[in-house]
Amino acid sequence: MNQQWWIGCGALPLWGTSLTIALVAPGLVGVMAPALGQSALPAYSLVVTSPLDGPVADDEVLTLREALELANGTLTPEDLSAAEQALVEALPAGQGSQISFALPEDQAVIALVDLLPEIVAPELVIDGTTQAGYDADAGLDPRFPPAPVVSLTVAEGIEVARGLTIAADGVTVRGLSVYGFRTSDRATQTTPPSDIFVSALAPPVDASPLSPVLELFRLETPEAAPRGVVIEQNWLGLPPDEAFPAVPSAFGVTVFNAVETTIRNNRIQNHDGSAIITGFRADGLQVSENAIIGNGLSGMPDAIRLEGTIDRSAITNNLICANDGSGIYIYRPEGATQISGNAIQYNGRRFERAAVYLMGSDHQVNDNFIGYQPGPGVVVTAYPESRGNQIRGNRYAELDGLAIDLNTQGNIGVQDFQKGDGPNPPRNSHHRRRETGNAAIDAPQFDSYTFATGPGQVTLTGTADPNSEVDLYRVDGAGFPYSPLSERLGTVTASPEGSFSASLSLPPGTRVSAIASDPEWGTSEPAAVAAVATADGAVPELPATPIELPSCAPPAPPPEPEVPPTPLEPLRLEIPRNIHFALDRSNISSESAAVLDQIAASLLEFPFLTVELHGHTDPRASAAYNLALSERRALAARDYLIRQGVPQERMRIVPFGLTQRRSDESSRLAYARDRRVEFVFTDLRGLEIIFIDQEADLQLE
């Protein structure tokens, strides 16, 4: 079973023999059915005892590479030394191989020097929880698994595209920390580098002369796709000490061509691109109870990006927090997915996108919490035609847009594919159905903007599409006609004539909205807000709900005996509010780094401080170029702060380009002052902070 690709970059010259074998074999492998391979492979129980990586050798220790080759059948125990054979134990036929770990203490970091062989052994279990020191009870929340002990990463100065490449049915990867897998730029990019890549015959990394011929790279036959791969209790993208890795991974899990993959109880953090991205086929993908935090830092910004065929997939009970784009973006899929029970919050750190963006039909978005997004909650696209998306039972908070936004009039602009297009006019023609998301189901309309409360109860009346189910919501936040829907109050069915009426017991001052759902068309946008008034028509102000602190942190251990809080003294604090850059540069100078250290220290000391990073440039060069440059500057500053330990959810990127100069002068000094990132602190909590416009790091041309 030489079904792996041998990739040129970083291949050691010693491996010449293996390379020839691999290149000869594909002709045989191409015709071999996967089922045949399953029965043919002998099963072993393997104990990895060395974190070293390198060519297969009959030495005293068993490496992960040797273990995988044994499981794949490309190496037999006879090729090994006696000491190694003692670590290999044959298992009865019909069972999958098991790889467990007994690494020496303090040497649990496996640093790869080249791609590991593609896993073609069905039912193989790679279990990092077997390593001594793994505390299975340390996790308080299933979404935050206990810290793994064994890490899989890349040796320093070497480029390895993928951690584990899985091409066989039923493979399980458990309890590993996998990080640092990426590639450098070629003329075009490489095929997606990932911590874990699941595909039948993964494509080679690039088209280098050492890559094999490509007759085998087939996507069309679904039988060849690995079925039932399980990835659980891993930390992807971050080492066991939770530090930001020196080399961040590109993508977390790429489900490129696989069916019924399960990704559960993982912590997926700090990736340049998406945490979970699908490629050609991901039918039956199950993503449940993961913590997906701070991904998309400089690449595909969405935390979970579903593309290709995704029928019967489900995303349930995840925490999706502080990612740079949407929480979930479904792009031109085939098939429907179910999104339920997730907490999708503080996303859109870099792109003002919707928390959930839906393309395609018949998706279910139920019982999620969606909040703290600089964009709308859920957007349904107008093109390609998308209908029947049920978006019910969700709670929303602090959105910059509608809770549910259906794009209308065939809107296909740049903003429409990111932020939606705002409230729709009522459907005035049946043609609207074809050019609006969810077939232009009309938002309910209350008969009045205020409803006087009767004795104990208030009767809300209005109109909606005939026979649709109208979910009534309580709305937090005053002043806007489309505030986020915060709590579902109940459901009534509209009459065949299209009127609804509901009697509820609500205190005066409550503000209500509603959405209508039709099993055929889907769910509507929210109704304009109405208020409950007292019997004499006055609308009292209800106390505002407190603002939540942005946090994606794992649940804290049970609190220790409470110490009496010290009364907050009026603090006076001095924080610098800008750093400067060299001409056409976005790297942080050592002087700027000293300034950033002060800012990071303040942010770490006061966890309620949040900051917007405003990037600016001098006025030379085009507006578009400068906008990109200012974004790179803000990203560089954020990257530095992340590495100092500031959580992503407290920072937002806002590029301004050349639009906001410091002065109108055109001297070298004025230009140097223009090339800056400003830190705009929000949510000061009465803290008296003096912001200093420092110029210690000014860089003249």
Next chain:
Amino acid sequence: MRRIQRQLCRGLLFLLTLVLTYGLGQFGASPPAAQAQSRIFINQAVAQFDGPTGPVTTASNETRVGENIVPLQIVKTADRAAAEPGDVVVYRLLITNPSSRVATPLTVTDQLPRGLRYVPNSVQTTPLQPTQQVLTDSSLTLTFAALDPGASISVAYAVLVTPEAVQGDGRNVAQAAAPGFAPVTAPFQLTIRPGIVSDCGTIVGRVFVDRNFDGQQQPGEPGVPNAVIFMDDGNRILTDPDGLFSLVNVLPGYRVGTLDLYSLPGYTLAPNLYRIEENSVSRFVRLSPGALGRMNFAVTPTFGEEQS
């Protein structure tokens, strides 16, 4: 049964009774042979019905058949018979009222063929000035208060021939109309020669997510909307919602296009595992005169954007 009768009665009460009086009038005492020419038939319809408040009579307007109405005359000319893209053609219309009645109001319309555009503010009329004019890129409507018997109006306007005119037929029709007069039309056929665009080519292409890294779009590989392609001559092209674009009237020669990666955040150029030549940030097309070139851009989800 009685109920039906009652309903019938009530229905009858509101039933419309149409009484048509066909009035024939004779004017003059000419002999029958000469009468045939000057005989005018005046026709009017009258409707009468029993409303709830009693019988109501309404009468229509009079129509006069046989009246000798001399039609308007319209003549259309241009300063040239053939034009090329880039030329300005001056059209002239002459509208005359040879009848003995006043044409009021007089409406002159002209619908231009494909690819011809009005030059703004180029309409000149003598001796009358229009009371209302509606001008768009491709149509013109002028309204004059009145055209006296025997008088005429001259209208001149300039039209720019754009490259798109090559695809049209160059024929346009002006029309003059006034109440009581039958509309008259005057066509003008302009021969459109390709001129400077005769050897231009066309570039088509697409931007799509490549999943099997072969540089071709297959089923399951969606297009990317709103991607920007820059050409070597500064043209900026935006893809449609399916990721397609086409560019007509491209000068032949060596043309280069590149994808503006800033326009599609999260994506970058995909590797091509089959053709090393296509692992490039730009596409190079040798466009022969009149030929069709192709520029496909395969993209894939990206990471590490700060590297570039």
